[in-house]
Amino acid sequence: MSSSHARLDDEVLRASRQDGTYPRPQLLRPNWADLSGTWSFAFDDANEGLAKHWFDAPAFDREIVVPFPFESEASGIHDPSFHPVVWYSRELTADELAATGFSAGDRRLHLHFGAVDYRAQVWLNGVHLGAHEGGHTPFSFDVTDALDSSSATQLLVVRAEDDPLDVSQPRGKQDWRLEPHSIWYHRTSGIWQPVWLESTADTFVTLLHTTPNVPEGTVTLRVDLNRRPTTDVRLKMAVSCEGDELATVSVAARDIGTTVVVHLPLQSNGQAYEELLWSPEHPRLLDVSVTVLEDAASAQVADEVYSYFGMRSATVAGGHFLLNDRPYYVRSVLNQGYWPESHLAAPSAAALKREAELIKELGFNATRVHQKFEDPRFLFWADVLGLLVWAETPGTFEFSPRAITRMSAEWTAVIERDLSHPSIVTWVPLNESWGVQHIAHDSRMRAYAQSLVSLTRALDPSRPVVSNDGWEHVDSDILSIHDYEWSGEVLGDRYRDKDACEALLGGIGPAGRRMLLAGQEIGERPVMVTEFGGISYASKQVPDDAWGYSTATSSDDFVDRLDAVLGALAESSALAGFCYTQLVDTLQETNGLLADDRTPKADMATLRRVITRSGPAA
Template sequence: MLDVKRALAAARAPERTHTLPLSTPWGDALAAAGDDAEVLPEHPRPTLERASYTMLNGWWDYAFVPTGRADASPLDLAGALALVSTAAPPATFAGRIRVPFSPEAPLSGVRRTLTPGELLWYRRRVSAPARGAHDRIILHVDAVDWVAAIRVNGRLAATHAGGYLPFELDVTPYLNDGTGADADGTFLIEVCVYDPSDAGMQPRGKQRLHPGGIWYTAQSGIWQSVWLEVVPAAHLTALSCRGAADGTLAVEALARVAEPLGADAALALDLAVFDAEGTRVLDARLPFDARPATAPAPSLAQLAAAMGAPALGTAPARRLRATLALDTPRLWSPAEPYLYRVEAALIAGAAPCTADGAASAHAAAEPDRVRSYAAFRTVHVERDGAGTPRFFLNGKPLLLKGVLDQGYWPDGLMTAPADAALVHDIEAARASGFNLLRKHLKVERARWYYHCDRMGMLVCQDAVQGGSAYNLWHTSRKPTVFSATWRRYRDDIPHHRVALSSDDARYQLEWTATCADMVRHLAGHPSIVAWSLFNEGMGQFDACAAAELVHTIDPTRPLDAASGWYDQHCGDVYSHHNYFRPLTAPRDRGRLKGYARERGFRAFLLSEFGGWAQPVDGHRFSDAVYGYGDFASPAAWRAAVRASLAEAEALAPHGLAGYVYTQLSDVEDEANGILTYDRRVNKLATPDDAEGAGA
């Protein structure tokens, strides 16, 4: 039965009138270190790590510039790409911004919101790293929100779309006409960004220009690390090593070949796998496909190219897909997150004879050497001995005990102020009894997944939602009151798509490409055990088609096609959000669709519940408090949280396969976290150690 009183209280978020100064210990340390402080200096990509790199985090010049458009309406992807590609850099810059913190974040030093009628410009002159005659200099940008154009020494080098995924650019052709850096050994990087936030339709997660309640401060621009690498002319751009419990190791790699080797140069990958004691347990030489690779559709790069975006500064990619086998592997699990070290070398040598029998003149090149890691584990949904659908890890049923993780920080917004801050949150979740984090409507930086991999924290990864302005009746109030609509509201009917803010075909294309790219990008992380595609009907459309696509790209992980409500009878999970009713584990009724129909059952997941609010004086972000429940004391709040967790766990014998409690930390107005927003207080800890449990 619906708790009407609490549901009505939650229907309207209190209005925020002012915010309060709040920072994390890591943000304080960064600010205290001054201008020369190292900002997130760790290698940003542990799954493809070279011996050296040059971090470009730190101070850049910035400027906010009007778009100059008479029409103030937000641009779609095609219009945004055209705008940033043709915009001229400003004559003057306003000041300095600390990259990679967005201008809206306090740690950026700017604290200014980018509006839909503006462009955000970055500029920095950097020293060119030393390189050999045929080496390439690669610029990495790990995330910029939303559409960006990159200029090198004043020339347009590339554009990028997608606010949550990394990209890279070979800048070598733009360095003094390709012969080297400028006379002083430096070159100029300029980045132009357009981001309409929730005024547009693009995937944006929880960002909103007018935040409050469950919606958070919009951010824009560069918000993850920027860095350089020197690589050989033939070099790896992606490497994924996914091990299964039977010892199978699936290896996928992408490589690019620049001159002087030529596109027809023969490529092979020398792969060696070592156990934790350093013993080599597997090695092989794996050939690349001789033909240039085309990204499996859809991809954001293909979508942008179809809209006229310049695809400059990159050579055609080559692909490798191979399967190896390891006898009796040590398996990865939360109790023993065993990782194997991987060393790989891309070998580029003489190409085969040409069609007329002449030998190729391409000479062998220095190999591109990288380090990575792999784990062996298998996750799937299966019936247990009693016939109940469960999550199985390595052939054994496992109750998922999850907590919702938004990944927001008061001083860095979506950018954690330090690598140690990421570790802190994972450790806090584990110490509180959880074995899974649901990364909510955000793609995190690569090091977060690495820490989950090495620490044994399971991850359910959300796709990032978008669409036009959300209809509160359809995304919140109707499903809260009328739970019968959860299984009866189709998302493939045109007027239903209007209600779910997903009727625009341009949004559908971009969301689909973004989701597919996310799955491919994160596929190599063993900690990720499930994908979640749509959340609470926001921007939802054709969930069954999306489930089939993701299952085709990655058949090794279960997925939740529609988290919360508006289930479409597909995927691996029957998923409920339950904040205002007694917790239950209902049977999955109805005819299943897609690949789920072939199996005949799905697991039941309580994918959100709880949300009990308990603000802590001195650790609040604003004067508004949003959450569920009203408790007389912190002790009463702790009792309610523990009772809710026990109530959920008690459903396991009755069909519950897993749960996700809301949430790990407070976020802005939401005071329903186990940790305070500044991470200084663990509210679930006992009074004696609560103040010291944060950091």
């Protein structure tokens, strides 16, 4: 059991300078307690725990290291077989409560979960706090009224349920079979992102969104409180850059939600406005603080939170992807976000930083996190280091009302969670028709795909949306193509110029699927090849079922093949970018640029040279 504090490098809190350990980097409070570590654990294969009230007096027979899934080696359990129901328990100590600044009578204590796959119920001292569904989305409970003031410790119990055979769950690359096969991997069940405590006053901030407007030189701040104010509550909002104040506003909070447009005077100089802009080359972050004054007359502070944002725009026009209204060539890599020792859970906060660093060192300016909503701490490092991100849903495998409901709810929750990250420049609600396998001739599936695009634009009109990455687009702002052709000569012919790309998009694509549905026009939308390559080269031990889309026999052969496919796309006069498959070997998929331990399969400088030949130099 351990406790921790957000560590900032200045006396004045600046969220842009946090150390990457805080689980919710864009709504930061300085005092919190990390509940990672050893918990008690039990399988409930007979599903009897609820009936036998395990939440009252758990006597679990195992130990597990949280937040690692029980299937993984890092958890200490390392049992990848089917266990649909599991239980956890641990005691919360007085020191951990104190680390949050909690004191009985004038503070509220909150228990947070980054993610539990797939369904969770939580108890404290036998009191049922509530339930949550959604394997990738955060949730929390106010536990204050369940505390036992007569005890030095508080008993926390969690029940997690994850049916491996339920293909209506948004599950991404998690296999429904007992052993990984083809492109699917070991499951990640139960608690797999941080669990932590913090305390607040009775009135506190629950959400802080920032939406920049580069042409206007403004940022829109949305602040949600936990309840509608009943007293004279005011919000003081400040924006700063490198410790220098840019703007401060103070407004009355009349409802749960307050939205304010903040003007940044420095942006009025048209010759200097780019100095504050965020980009991969210059990832300038601006800090935000919000102070809740519960009694405006006495300036009594109820809550203070800290965040950051990037002044940048992400749009499309004239066949280009535009970053800050300038054409920007997207040089991306597919990232599964999977580690052999911990599965979808990162082995450490430092590993998330290193992942972003490796992508940049290879010469990429973007990554597509594939079939996973990534840990917000990775997005923090993408913001800090300057790495564009395509955010993609983990797909369901069936089309049904239950799958539609689950996907829509989880997608909505993640957009709300991640809306303010400047690194995220594209939303991808569907991939390769997963969950809508018959979209080409089933009007219901087309309507569903269109509804996800419309929902995304309603929640966030500031970014492009790809309706169905790879093929069978219904309404995409970027026309993306998946093409695992191994011959550089063939690729070169397919994408040589605008006419070649339009011929491909107007018919059947490389995977034998129609590219555009519902009579769409290609128009001026940018075209990108967002999956290609996939060259297998097992630089270490070769799995029996190792595979890729073509196979290299040596490191030199691997580089030559990589150079051929990347070079073919580099010669295109029509493409706006690409996404290479993939960053890291993942189980039987030995088609990474790096082995599963993140070591490169060829000299890093050589890989970078080959990768950066497409588009502007990194």
